[in-house]
Amino acid sequence: MPQAMTPGGLVDASCDEFQHGTPNHSASAPGKQAELVIRNPRLPHITQGFIELRLLASRLVQDSHNRLQGMVGLLAEGDRSDGDKKARIIEHMLERRKQFIKLLVLTMWAKNAQAVSEVIDLKVFLDTRQEIFHKVVWNLYEVRRKMSYARIPNPDLDTAVRVLSTGRANTAMTRRYVPRKKLTSKETLKVLRDLNTLLSLRLALHEKLPTYFRDYTIASGRATFTVADEFEADLCIGDEDPKSQLYLVDFRFIFEPSVKTLPASPIRDDVEGRGNIILKQRGLEGIYDYLHEFVMTDKICTLARQFKIMLTGRWTENLVVNMRRRTLVVQYWISRAPEGETKSWIEVGVKRGTGGRPSRLGVRWIRDGKAVQDQEVPLDVAVLSAENLIKTVIAMHTKHILTSIQSRLAHSPVFPLSAMVLTAHPTDSFNSSLKLQLTPSIPVKLLIEPITGRFALHPPAMAAAHAPTCIEDLIKLKFVLTQEEVETRARSMGWEVLKMLKFRKEELKGFFPSTTKYISYLRREGWGKEWVIAMVLADTGQTWWVAKVHEAPSQWSMSMALEIPVHGEANATYGFLGNLEKMSSAMITLYVNQSVLVEKGVQHKLQPSKVADPKLTIPDLYIRFSSLIHANWGIDVLRLTFQGLGAEGKCIVTVLGRTKEPMTQLGSTNISAADSDVSFHPQSGSYAIRFNINVGESVIEPLVEKLHRIERLIRFVAVIRRFNLPCLDVSLGRIAFTYDTESNSSAEVSFSGDREMKLHLPPRSPHIRIKGFLEHKLNVSGLETVVMALTVTLPLLLAFERIEAAVGDTSDGHVFVLSRSVDWFRIYYRRLGVVLDWQLQCRKSVLHWFVRDAVSSNPESEVDIVGGEARRQAEELRGIWSGEVVGDWEPLKSGAAAGLREVGALAWKIHELIYAGMGVIS
Template sequence: MPLMMDGDDGPEDVAPAEKKGKEVMTTTNGVQVQASAPSAPSTSSLKQPSILDLPPELRHITEGLYSVGKLLGRETEKCWKDMQDLTEDLARMTPGASTTNGVHGHMNNGASSSTSVDQSKKLKILEFAQSHRDMFTKLLVIWKWTPKNDALRRLIDLWAWILESDEHPNQAAWWIGQQRYNSDRWKEPNPDIRTALEVLSTGKASWLPDFGFIPPEPMTPEDILKLLRRTNTDLSIRINLHEDLPRTLRTYSIKNGRVTFNIPGEFELDVSVQDDNHESPFYFIDLRFTFTPQIEIPDGRFLAGLEPEMNSLLASSGLVGCYEYLHNFCLTLKIQTLKRQAVQLAMDTYANALRVEMVRRMLIVQYWIESPGSKNWFEIGVSSSQPSKKRWFKRDPEPPALTIRWMRNSKEVQTVQDLHIDWSSLSMERILQRIISSHICHIFERILSHLESEIPVGSTLASKLCLDDADASNSYLRVTLAKQSNAVELVIEPITGRFAFKPPSIESTRIEAELNNDPNPCEHAAEKIKRLLALSLRSHDEKQAVQFGWEIALHLRIRSEDLHKAFNAKKILQSTFFRVPSWTSKWMVALVIDLAGESWWAVEIDEWITGGSIRKVMKMLSRRPGSTSAPVDQSFLRQLESEIVAAIGTAVCERHLRDRDVPHEWSNQEAVTNNGRYMADMLCIRASRLLAKIVPTVQLPADLRHAVLRLSHVGFVTRQGKLYHVFQACLRTNAGAHLGRIRAAPDRRVHFDQNGGFKTWVRCPFAESCVDALLERLASIYRLRVLVDALRDRGICRPSEISLSSVAFTYNKVRSLKATIRLPDHKSGKIALELDPKNPQYRLRPLLTESLNNPAIPPTRSLPLFTQNLLSTSPLTRAFGLIESIVSEPPFTMFPPPTFESRSETWHRIVYSPPNPTCSFDVCLRVHDNRTVWHIADNITKKSDDRPPYERDTPPLGTNPARQFIRDECLATALRLLWRARADGWEGINSGIIAPVSSIEAALIRLDEVVRGCRQEIGSTTTTESNTVQQASRSRPTSSSQQPQLHQQQHLRPPQLANQQVPRPGQNMNRSNMQQRPNIQNRLGFAPNQGMQQGRAPQAQMQGSRHNQKPPPEVITLD
């Protein structure tokens, strides 16, 4: 509120004329002053008012003032809490409990009980509402007063200033009186110069009285010695006979006229007596403290004050009272000494680590003041009831003694007596060291107990605890995981109590900070130590893996539950997933660290980027073979990668076999690699079950039906940044030594032993199954074996080159011929036959090749059939060549050679056309009397449509009658004679000739001679007739649906096995309606020759296309 200055009038008392030239100013105290306006300078000589002339600012009173908002908030909070309590009380108020059988007793009425409870509830609600309503009413009144807050505050400040001003005179009067009282001590009396001059000049004052004192005579040494001996005797008699000394004063010595009481670790007291009266008191002579650091009692004021006090105690309480006084004094002095040492340590060595306090006669020292959690301190004080194990006199009370009380983590330690503190040699630093050492030992023991309680069976976690009760810096806890090099030492800094790890690292710094900020580090230190060891091991292994070329998968999002379930671990400390750049699938390398140490796993995941879920895991060797403590270095990772690649390859193969329902089992056997020998897992597969997809088991040789194929991973190669598995398949059989030449074949893909067994190596892309490639390889080996067996059975196995891709051999005893069979390397390939163009059988190469690739015939039958046909057709084709070569000799140069048509390797047709005699013959391979023979049949006996065009009947043209073909009588007679002849192993059968394979050449030459010997004269008639026949053949095309028919005769059958289904000679193998090949046969390469070109001999060309040829009958009859 505005105030008026003394001597000023109010604004209403100032004349208008006086107001014009002045300006009114208001200070912060509300005082208004007048200042001259700058526009009207004053003409008077008075000093202008200034802001410096104002009175001082009023002191604002803040004591006892509270915020209304805070008051409302607290009251609201209190109301809310009371309402919650009321709700809980109302919930607990239930009607009286019923009896055991659930029926209310006769003295208890359920309705009345419920009513009383309801009344109580209503009463509590009303009391709650009334009390808080009154409080909020008061708050409302206070709230309405808040608009007057500013004026009321100024009034309070003014009232305080008035009270303070009224007190100033009283304070001034008191101060003046105090100054007069204090000045009295500085007043000096008037000097007595007269007395001073007389004393200084004469040595005495005449007005002083003289008492006539006679000084004693000085004592001689003999008198002194006599006095001391008598005093010693008096003291001995007095103490032994008249004094009842307590136990603490029974250690004494008497000499030099005094008795010295020695209290060990405290003090030595010298007293004496004046006479031999046992009732006379002792008097004090000297006092010495015997504890260290030793305190010297100086002569002067302290000793002058101590001596009368001691003599008074000796006179009143005797030696017991004097001992109690000095004992308590010594205890207090020891506490003060320890306090002084503690303060010195707090300012020096233990700066910012100690807090020293004195509470009466008790010293409190708190250490590790910056550590979080509960506090640690110890108290040194005086205990008046110290127990004693030895008590000589039970009536003697125990004297007070110094004791220590240790509070560790705010809990009293009961074994504090084990510290064995020496109170006679006081050293606060030594006490601190012992207490801190014991505390550190306790922490390490608790951490060690937590570590040992969680160590499972087979764990590689090892710990070593080194404790030193005297020096805490020598105590440490050493923990190792997996290997000795992966170790950490946990130490505790004695002064600050902070944890530290040795050796320091980035991981240890973070763990140290967590431990030092943990309120309860003992409970969590074990987990953090294990995590630090795992981090250290993981950091080292990751560094080595990155240097090795692996990449850390940083974006995997695999749940912790999936990790524990996949790796079958209760607790995983650390895990890392690595990607190998040369791997192109969803396989990774996982490093898992738990209490059992580090373990390496091959992991297959669902999603390449984020991981998804884990599909399959396989544990690898934790260490290289033969070593359990090998470090993780480049050589170890190289060996580990080999093991992981091998495990992945075999796992994928096993999955493939399981999907195909191929039985298999694991076998641990010794494997040999470039890195040495070690035990490896092999897949044992029964060869018959694997080959059953392509060859029925019943068709397999006996040695293969029960043979076991052992599949093992022997290495990997990298081509163009991609990795490929290399598998070795080993199969042992007893096939015999006839495969010796195969064993000597220079093929790196397979190696045969002397018993017919083999080892083969297949390669497949990473993480892909090698079963298909192995099956192809087995099919190639099987085809090679079947082919070699077939050649051996025919007695023509003189191979010059044998490998999985080709077999070159010679045959034909008469003329050494060479043939090469190229076996396919892939499932879509075909078997190829290579013959020398000069070979007579070169004309049959397409037919022989097609028979090799016939999908309807298994290799066990097609290859032997091929060798049979190869040997059977050799003399036949040689005869064809000889017949063709006759035209080059006179007189046959003017006649064309016959035409040879080969519809299959077992069915051929010889056609003589004009100017040769018109005739044709079919040469077919048959079985007669269990031997293979060639059957030469005359086509004149067949239907017209089954004959060549020159021998067919002419159909009617217009009104002309049909003309029947009539063979020349000369030729017919010659042939009838030939059909009844026999020579060179062949024989006629009325309609043809049967010749063994070795005699077919002679039979065909004889037939050719007969036909050429009956040639017709060249003339116009013959020419005209020949032209007429040719025109008829052109006008009447041959129907592809007509089949040649021969007379059926007995005792002949095709030269195949009894249960074999062979296509009829000339049957088209490339028709569109041919049954498709099975998948397994596709792998074996037994495929028909798609689009195969028909081969032609150098001298003669094969007439017609095999697609338009008709097969002969399956069985013919010979008479």
């Protein structure tokens, strides 16, 4: 019967099997059999995991926007190169392009969404059918595999013939088919008693028991042999014959830590199998040797595991554990044995038995590269503990080291035998110590840290900065404790203890006593790197030195050492250290300044200070003035004195001097207020220069510079007073004054030693246009010339400013004022083509300003001036040149002359005439 089926052959349950629930009988063919119509099944519709296209598009757009913002933020970082930025942009664009291409493909497929959904439904349906087929094949295979064991044995024809002929079967053959009856409790007890009896008779009469198998018990049908601290083995028999084999039934460890009974595993099977073979071949002697060696190996492995666990704790990086065949090697005190030096370790292994004794577990100790023969390391074989073992070895090693130190120190007069007490602990090295009475009030214990093996001192507060590493360090410890208090207090006062300074002994012999035992180097905070204080302990006593050191490529070197004339106590006080700082700073300062004076060839000498202080004997340095600077304005003696220490440990140095003549020209000017480092006494001519310098700096160069500035200041103030100009500010580096009160015009001159002087003018000063010429005059001719130039040029420059301001308010052109020099100006009326020259000249011993028409005086040479534009003669000014225009000036036919005060009026009148002739009144 034809049927319409789906690919899976399933009937569509959702369709009606019959039309209207009844068979479909054809109306046109009555009498024919009705056909059953089976409709195609409807495939399951898959919607799980579907995402709306609009949601996918919106998420892709949002993701692209977020990534674009992130990329813009990365590109804004300044540490990225242009190439990196371009690469990131291209990578971003390619990635976005791929995503949008995928979206385009999905969009194109969405046009046929219904057909695609049907294809997905069909694909899922086919996949489920295929999975069912695979499961059917796999189940058939499993059935086939399991049925291979359900086979019927081959027919036993011999037994069948016997049964058919005699009516009875062989007993041995029937046992396979007919199970025996279970024993009752009474029968079981009887069997066990018989086995116990047979075992007792056999072990007592027929077996030769090894020495270490004499301890055994018989119970429950088995003999249990016990080997102390090793194992228990259960043996039984399988036959009454005394020559039959014994069998290994069970085996147990009886040491700690261990597994009491071996679990069911290949190891247990191997032990039982090999044990039974050995019992058959070698008997009880062989099984003991086998099990004994097996237990020894397990104990070594147990110790190895414990050491491995220790490496994960506080012993990490302080032990090295290795297994060499059946020997465990453990090296300790790794940090005490660098590369190439002797090492210490233990070897745990099996020692051969001697004199009929069996092998045993033993420890071989190698101390500092040599095997120890006279001491045996105890090992607890009943309770294995790797930590106790290594602690015991370390305690023995610690006792050996402390005993050796005690015996060696006993030969030194520094530590008599009565001043040493040795305490040794058998298992804990940290409780072992060598007590040393360093001083009557300071005992100290020498310890050895068990894990690292380093020396330690207790209490730490009274020990040196580092634990000693050799006996020589213990001898020096007395000196260290003597200096410890000094160093501690020095640190609290801001001193630095220099432990890194190392010098050759040959080099130090040239500076310090030959009996020197210990040297401590200190440096005050803020000092130069080359200056240190050395505290020297020698057989002759304690001395203090100022030393100059240098850092060479290989080591430090010392070039100078001066003994400080003070005597400190071992228990140095804070007051002593304060005076020591002052004395050392003063000596360094005087030495540095002396060295500079020697280099310059300046005469000088040291003399005792006039200020007597019994605690500080600091001399003064006297310098010849004329030898220091080539000038004769001062008395020929300068006195450099050390005044003490200021803030942050800086030195306060004062230089006192006096001029040959009183400095009354300074008047009441308070220079000290402007420059706090210099003070004057004008009536006596005395001056004092104060320096606040770091320790080790020289004041000679700044002193010379300040002396030059004092000399220049005196000269400048005299010039200002001579011109009767009011001073605005006076200091050693600058002088400010007003050179015209009506226009409030001021200037300032800054100077520093021999460097070039600078002229400073206010931004709206009329002399800004000639500042360069004035500054040149200042450095070439001095301040007097500049002051005079400022005074004589001011009226004309003010007139120029007035003219420029007036022309700037009109729209008829520009006026250019060109400065040729301090006394020569050219004014150019560009739109009117007029050029005038203003020059300052002396006439009848009086300064006048002369104005001339530049074109009429030299027309050929002036045609191309200022861009070569057309020029003309100023016909408007003929009235001034001829005297027709009367004023406070003097006509000169081709020009005019005016005094210093009248030049402004002349310049403005000329400006008015020029503009009036053009019909422009400004």
